[in-house]
Amino acid sequence: MKKYLFYVAVVLLFLNILLIREVAAESDPVELKKNLENAINKEEWTYAATYSKELAVFHDTNQDYDQAVQYYRATADYWAKAGHADWGIVNLIRADHIDTEMDLLVERIYLSEEKVAKFEPPSGTYLGMFVAGKRENGRVNKVNDLYGKKHALYLTYTPWRKKYQDTNSYFPLSFAEKVRENGGAMQIGWEPSNGLDDVVDDDYVRQFAREAKATGIPVFLRFAGEMNGEWVPWSGNSEKYREKFRLIHDIMAEEAPNVAMVWSPNFLPRHNIEPYYPGDNVVDWVGFSLYTIPFSHGKEVPGGNPIDYLRPLYEKYSHKPIMLSEGAVSHYSYELDKDYSEWAAGQIGNMYGFLPRLFPKVKAITYFNLDKRTTNYDNQNNNYDMGDNQLVDITYKRIIASNWFLSDVRASSAGHKASKFERIENISKPTNKRNCFVYVKLPLGEQPYLVAAYQGNNKLAESYAQPWEMKIDFSKVREREPITVIAYDCNLKSLVKKEFMGRR
Structure with missing residues (x-):
C-alpha cells in the first residue's frame, strides 16, 4: 500500500481553506446551532457545512460521540448540497471512527441458486497470503x-x-x-x-x-x-x-x-x-x-x-x-x-x-x-x-x-448448499439451535471483554472472543419478548446494550 491516505490529506486541506472564510468560530454550541439553523434556512450550504463541522469537533473533543457522529454526517450532507460531496468524505470517516454499533446475526443454511462467477464459492471466503x-x-x-x-x-x-x-x-x-x-x-x-x-x-x-x-x-x-x-x-x-x-x-x-x-x-x-x-x-x-x-x-x-x-x-x-x-x-x-x-x-x-x-x-x-x-x-x-x-x-x-x-x-x-448470516430482525421465527454472532463496534477501536445475550433474567449465551460467536437455542426463546445483548468491559461494566426482536 503506497500513499493510500493521500486523499484524506487533500480533503483536509480543502476544508482548512474553506474555514478561512469569515465564519464565526464560536466555541459556544448554542451560538453555533443558531448560526447553523440560519445557514440552513438560507440554503447557504457551505456555511452550514462549516458550522456543522465546528459542532462536530466540539462534541468530539468533549467525547460526546453520539452527537459528534450526527454532526459529522450532517456536514457531509451539507457539502453534498453545496456541490462538493467529495469534501464531506473525511467527515464520514471520522464519524465511523467514533460511532457505536451492535447487531445480532443468525446463520441461515440454504440452497444457493445464484449464478456464480469464475472460481467464486457459493459461500465462505478463500484464505490468501503474500508470503x-x-x-x-x-x-x-x-x-x-x-x-x-x-x-x-x-x-x-x-x-x-x-x-x-x-x-x-x-x-x-x-x-x-x-x-x-x-x-x-x-x-x-x-x-x-x-x-x-x-x-x-x-x-x-x-x-x-x-x-x-x-x-x-x-x-x-x-x-x-x-x-x-x-x-x-x-x-x-x-x-x-x-x-x-x-x-x-x-x-x-x-x-x-x-x-x-x-x-x-x-x-x-x-x-x-x-x-x-x-x-x-x-x-x-x-x-x-x-x-x-x-x-x-x-x-x-x-x-x-x-x-x-x-x-x-x-x-x-x-x-x-x-x-x-x-x-x-x-x-x-x-x-x-x-x-x-x-x-x-x-x-x-x-x-x-x-x-x-x-x-x-x-x-x-x-x-x-x-x-x-x-x-x-x-x-x-x-x-x-x-x-x-x-x-x-x-x-x-x-x-x-x-x-x-x-x-x-x-x-x-449454482445449486450448492450455502451459508450466510442475517440480522435477527430479518429472520422469521427461528425455532432451533442456531449459530449466531454479535457485531460490536465501539469508538476508537475499543473492544469488549465479554458479550452476552439474555431474555429477561435468563442468559441465552455468551462469548469471550471476537467475533463473539455463540449458539442460541431459539426453541427456548419467547417469541414476543426481545433478546437483550450487552457488551461488557473487563470490570463487567456495560459498554453498550441493545434489544433485538426477530421478524414476526
Whole structure:
C-alpha cells in the first residue's frame, strides 16, 4: 500500500481553506446551532457545512460521540448540497471512527441458486497470503504449518515485460509451480510499469497469457491495480485504462481460460474509483487494497476499521464477488516507535471475524504479510508481519480455523448448499439451535471483554472472543419478548446494550 491516505490529506486541506472564510468560530454550541439553523434556512450550504463541522469537533473533543457522529454526517450532507460531496468524505470517516454499533446475526443454511462467477464459492471466503513475512520468507510450503491451515491463494507481483531467466518465461512459472505443489491458486499483480501506452496486443502479452494457462492452476489476474491512486504510472487516464483492461480481458479469454480478471482499486481515494470501472462483462472479481494502520498523517487514528472503509464500496460493487486483494493491519508504528498489539488484534478480528460475515460477497482475503522496514520501496512506517507479534498471530490463527475460511479454489456452480448470516430482525421465527454472532463496534477501536445475550433474567449465551460467536437455542426463546445483548468491559461494566426482536 503506497500513499493510500493521500486523499484524506487533500480533503483536509480543502476544508482548512474553506474555514478561512469569515465564519464565526464560536466555541459556544448554542451560538453555533443558531448560526447553523440560519445557514440552513438560507440554503447557504457551505456555511452550514462549516458550522456543522465546528459542532462536530466540539462534541468530539468533549467525547460526546453520539452527537459528534450526527454532526459529522450532517456536514457531509451539507457539502453534498453545496456541490462538493467529495469534501464531506473525511467527515464520514471520522464519524465511523467514533460511532457505536451492535447487531445480532443468525446463520441461515440454504440452497444457493445464484449464478456464480469464475472460481467464486457459493459461500465462505478463500484464505490468501503474500508470503513476505520473516518466517515464511517467500516459501509457500511453510504457510500450512505456520498458520495451522492450508491457504487457497498466494500473491505475487510482476512488472511489465520482466523476463524470468530461470524459466525463460514472462510469467513467474517457478512461483506458480510452488503454488501448484502446495495445492493452491495464484493471485498476480501485473503492473504496466512503463504506463498504459505500453499495453498492446503483442508477443509479450500473448506469451504471458499462454504461460499462465500452462500453469494449470486458477490464476486471479489483478491487472494494473490501485489505478485510482496517483502513486502508480498507469493512473490519470480512466478512458485509456478501461480500454487496456478490456484488451487484456479479451486476450486472456482467448488464450487462458484459467484466468479470472480482477479489477482492483485502492479503497482511497473514493471519489475517482468509478471512472476506472471497465464494465461488468470484462470483470470477474472486484478487489480492493485495504490497510488499517494506527497512525497516519501525524496523528493516531485508532478508530479506523476495515468494515467501515469497505462498506461504501461493497454497497456499490457487491453484484460481483469481492476480494481484499491485499490488506493488512499494522501492529507497530515505526514513526512513533510504538506497539499496538491489542488494537491490531482487534482489527484482525474485524477484518477476518466480522467483515466476510457482514459482507457475504467478500469471497477472498489476501493478507499482505510484510514488515515494511525490510523493503526499499514506498514508506517504511508500519509492520504488518504477523510473525513479529504473538497476539496478532494467535488471533489470526484462531479466527481462520473456522470452516467459513476456504483452503481450496474450485470451479463453482449454482445449486450448492450455502451459508450466510442475517440480522435477527430479518429472520422469521427461528425455532432451533442456531449459530449466531454479535457485531460490536465501539469508538476508537475499543473492544469488549465479554458479550452476552439474555431474555429477561435468563442468559441465552455468551462469548469471550471476537467475533463473539455463540449458539442460541431459539426453541427456548419467547417469541414476543426481545433478546437483550450487552457488551461488557473487563470490570463487567456495560459498554453498550441493545434489544433485538426477530421478524414476526
